[in-house]
Structure formats: C-alpha cells, structure tokens
Amino acid sequence: MDNQFTTYILPIVSGLVLFTMIGAFMTYFVLLYRRMRVKFIQEKEALQRAILETQIEIQEQTLKDVSRELHDNIGQIAALIKLNLNMAMLEPPEKNNEKIAESKKLISELIRDIKEISSAMNNASLERHGILSMIKRDVDRVNRTGTVKVIFNADSNELKLDKNQEIVIYRVCQEMLSNMLQHSQATEAVITLSGDANSFVLEYQDNGIGFEPRDAGLLPSIGGNGLQNIYDRLKLIKCSIRIKSTKGSGVGIRITTN
Amino acid sequence: MNLYLIILTLIAIFSIVRFYTFNMFGRWVAGIVIFGAICEYGHFTMGYYFRNSMPVAHLGLIVSTAIYTKVYYDTFHNKKWARLIGILGIVAIIVLLINSLFINDIKSWPVNSIMAANFLIVFFALAQFTEMLRYPGEDGLEKQALFWFNTANLIFYSSSHIYLVLYQYSSQTGLLQNWMIHLVEFLGIIYYIGYFIVLRLSTIPQRIESALQHG
Numbered sequence: 001m002d003n004q005f006t007t008y009i010l011p012i013v014s015g016l017v018l019f020t021m022i023g024a025f026m027t028y029f030v031l032l033y034r035r036m037r038v039k040f041i042q043e044k045e046a047l048q049r050a051i052l053e054t055q056i057e058i059q060e061q062t063l064k065d066v067s068r069e070l071h072d073n074i075g076q077i078a079a080l081i082k083l084n085l086n087m088a089m090l091e092p093p094e095k096n097n098e099k100i101a102e103s104k105k106l107i108s109e110l111i112r113d114i115k116e117i118s119s120a121m122n123n124a125s126l127e128r129h130g131i132l133s134m135i136k137r138d139v140d141r142v143n144r145t146g147t148v149k150v151i152f153n154a155d156s157n158e159l160k161l162d163k164n165q166e167i168v169i170y171r172v173c174q175e176m177l178s179n180m181l182q183h184s185q186a187t188e189a190v191i192t193l194s195g196d197a198n199s200f201v202l203e204y205q206d207n208g209i210g211f212e213p214r215d216a217g218l219l220p221s222i223g224g225n226g227l228q229n230i231y232d233r234l235k236l237i238k239c240s241i242r243i244k245s246t247k248g249s250g251v252g253i254r255i256t257t258n
Numbered sequence: 259m260n261l262y263l264i265i266l267t268l269i270a271i272f273s274i275v276r277f278y279t280f281n282m283f284g285r286w287v288a289g290i291v292i293f294g295a296i297c298e299y300g301h302f303t304m305g306y307y308f309r310n311s312m313p314v315a316h317l318g319l320i321v322s323t324a325i326y327t328k329v330y331y332d333t334f335h336n337k338k339w340a341r342l343i344g345i346l347g348i349v350a351i352i353v354l355l356i357n358s359l360f361i362n363d364i365k366s367w368p369v370n371s372i373m374a375a376n377f378l379i380v381f382f383a384l385a386q387f388t389e390m391l392r393y394p395g396e397d398g399l400e401k402q403a404l405f406w407f408n409t410a411n412l413i414f415y416s417s418s419h420i421y422l423v424l425y426q427y428s429s430q431t432g433l434l435q436n437w438m439i440h441l442v443e444f445l446g447i448i449y450y451i452g453y454f455i456v457l458r459l460s461t462i463p464q465r466i467e468s469a470l471q472h473g
Contacts, residue, residue, distance in 0.1 A: 039394075041396060
C-alpha cells in the first residue's frame with residue numbers, strides 16, 4: 001500500500017495539483033494580459049491623436065508667430081527702407097551714401113528675418129533641427145521683441161528625447177512663451193531643459209504678475225482648454241507638471257518624467 | 259533513438275541551419291537548443307566511454323544557467339529587475355560551481371544544482387510574465403516569442419522539479435518506474451516544441467533581412 005502510494009498516487013496527485021496551478025496561473029495571465037493590451041492600444045491611440053493635434057497646434061502657433069513677425073518686424077523694416085530710399089532721392093548724390101549704407105544694413109536684416117520665417121514655416125523643422133534649436137529659435141524671437149529677456153539653458157550633450165516627447169515638450173514651451181508674452185508682464189524668464197529620454201526635467205520661471213492656479217484652465221490656448229490640455233498630453237508621454245504661482249509672484253513650472 | 263532525441267535533434271538542426279535568420283533573442287534560444295542537444299549526446303558518449311556522464315550534467319547546468327540569465331537579463335525593460343536577474347544569475351552560477359566542485363561529487367547526479375537552477379528559471383519566467391503585464395505589446399500573446407519561451411520554461415522546470423524529487427526517491431528505494439522516465443521525456447518534448455515555436459516567431463522576415471543586408 002505504501003509502495004503503491006509513493007509510486008503511483010503521489011506522482012499523479014502532485015502532478016495534477018501542479019498542472020492545475022500552472023493552468024490557473026496561465027489562464028489568469030492570459031485574461032489579465034488581454035485587458036492590459038486593450039488598455040495599451042487605447043493609450044497608444046490616444047497618444048497618436050494627441051500628437052497629431054499637437055503637431056497641428058505647433059503649425060498654427062508657428063503661423064501666428066510668423067504673421068506677427070511679418071507685421072511687427074518685416075513690415076517695419078521694409079517701411080524704413082522705403083523711407084530711407086525716398087529721403088535719399090531727395091538729397092544731393094554726395095549725401096546719399098549714408099542712407100544707402102543704412103538701407104543695405106536693413107536689407108541684410110530683412111533677408112535674415114525672412115530666412116528665419118521660412119525655416120519656422122517648414123513643417124519638418126522639429127524633426128530636422130531637434131527640440132533644442134527650435135526652442136532656442138523661439139527664445140531668440142521673443143528676445144528680439146525687447147520686452148522680455150528669456151534665458152534658455154539646456155544640456156545639449158545629454159538630452160535625447162524621443163519623437164513624441166519632443167513634439168509635446170516643444171508645444172508646452174511654445175505655450176509657455178506665448179502665455180508669458182500675452183499675460184505675464186514679465187521682464188525676465190529662465191527655461192531649463194536637462195536629462196535624457198528616460199528622465200528629463202523642464203523648468204520655467206518668470207518674474208511676472210503670476211496667476212491664481214484656479215484660473216489656470218481659463219488661460220487662452222490654441223485649440224484647447226489651456227493647461228488642462230497640457231496636463232493630458234504630458235500624462236500621455238508619462239510626464240507630470242507642477243505649477244507654482246500666486247498673484248504678483250511670477251510663475252514657476254516644473255515638468256518631470258514619472 | 260527515442261522520440262525525445264529525434265525531436266531534439268531535428269530542432270537543433272533547424273536552429274543551426276536557420277541561425278542567422280533569427281533575431282538576437284532567437285539566436286540565444288537557438289543556442290540553448292543546440293547546447294541542450296550537445297549535452298544529450300555528450301551524456302551518451304561519456305556514458306559509453308567512461309561509464310559516467312555526470313560531469314556533462316554539472317557543466318550543462320552551469321552553462322545553461324548562464325545563458326538563461328543572459329536571455330532574461332536582455333528581455334527586461336525595467337532596469338531594476340534586469341539588474342536583479344543579473345545578480346541572481348551570477349550568484350546562482352557561483353553556487354552551482356561551488357556545489358559541483360566541493361559539495362556534490364562531480365561524478366554523481368547534480369541534484370542540488372538541478373533544484374537551484376529549476377527554482378531560478380521558474381522565478382525568471384514568473385518575473386518575466388509580470389514584466390509582460392507591465393509592458394504589453396500590440397501583438398496577441400500567441401504571436402509573442404517571449405510568451406512561448408516563458409510558458410515552456412515554466413511548465414518544464416516547475417514540473418521536472420517535482421519529478422526530480424520523486425525520481426531521486428524512487429531510484430534510492432528501488433521503485434523507479436519506466437513511466438517516470440517517459441514522463442520526463444514527454445515534458446522535454448513539450449519544452450523543445452515550445453522552443454521551436456519561439457524560433458519560428460523569432461525569425462526576421464525576409465524583406466527586412468534583405469533590407470538590413472543592403473544597408
């Protein structure tokens with residue numbers, strides 16, 4: 001009886017118990033995996049939709065910036081050149097040189113600005129130039145307005161964001177700069193971007209009038225509901241945002257990878 | 259030659275012939291299959307010439323534990339888990355070496371090493387299943403080589419562990435039954451068929467392969 005137990009019953013029972021356990025585990029795993037896979041696919045689709053929307057918004061913002069640049073900068077320079085040339089025509093030829101030299105300088109400036117606008121209008125700019133040079137270009141454009149001084153710090157050797165992260169983070173920077181120009185009344189701002197694809201930090205600080213966080217969702221934004229849109233998109237690229245601001249004390253924003 | 263050896267030999271030949279068409283994961287799995295076949299034939303050869311093939315079992319366990327550690331280390335997305343797998347694997351290899359050299363006689367069945375290696379690989383498989391839940395893919399499970407690899411390992415190493423204990427007991431008490439040996443061989447067949455599916459799923463499609471070759 002004892003021999004029969006060890007040679008037949010024990011292996012059969014232990015084998016059955018083991019295979020039942022493995023079977024139960026595998027069934028549970030397969031069911032759970034299916035659910036996780038559906039969630040993953042839904043999240044991926046949401047990310048793709050958000051990225052597409054973000055790309056459209058980047059283009060719209062770029063066009064808006066270009067339009068402002070054409071009106072405020074190119075138009076002004078062209079008008080100045082015209083004025084110079086008109087004055088030169090009225091003056092004797094020996095006094096023309098100064099006006100012509102000034103006009104040539106303005107034309108060079110005009111050509112440079114037109115090149116920058118052309119580059120900004122190129123849809124593939126972000127992909128081609130990368131996030132750092134795109135933010136730098138926007139910061140330079142803001143600095144040229146003369147109303148605010150923006151400092152941009154980035155660790156260009158270490159920073160390697162993936163494509164989706166670049167699109168969303170760049171859009172966030174665009175939004176921050178746009179809101180700063182329109183609402184903050186700041187005279188100085190600092191943007192810092194550091195880290196790599198697995199872990200990066202984007203920090204923004206200005207010395208403007210600040211805002212009450214409960215009003216944050218009401219700030220105007222292209223094609224969305226202000227900060228709520230930014231929150232949602234950052235969540236999709238596994239980032240979180242912290243905003244520190246009260247009326248009169250500027251705005252501090254910190255975006256980090258989760 | 260029994261069915262188990264025939265199947266193992268065929269899959270090992272398939273692994274050698276198609277080796278360069280597999281992705282990196284597939285190549286390591288092919289390595290496990292080829293090494294498994296070498297060990298099986300090594301057992302026969304050693305047994306025939308020296309009347310003792312146990313050193314092959316000792317060596318086989320150490321090498322295969324190292325390969326499993328490498329394969330699982332590479333498949334983990336989570337760096338902390340990958341590091342844990344690496345550390346556990348290295349510790350296990352050291353323990354197996356100490357066991358083979360000083361504790362378990364190298365000319366006897368490496369029962370301690372088998373038990374330790376079985377536990378380790380079952381742990382790796384379960385950890386990898388958890389990892390798969392954390393990072394699901396777009397493909398269904400049936401199309402994922404890693405799923406079949408884990409399933410084959412989980413079934414084979416958890417069940418063979420129990421049968422190993424039973425086998426030990428039965429052979430010591432003289433109650434060893436033929437069906438026990440056949441059952442272990444049957445588990446081995448399931449295991450290598452699972453690996454064959456892994457290899458089929460790890461084949462780089464012809465178009466991609468040709469594109470890679472042409473830069």
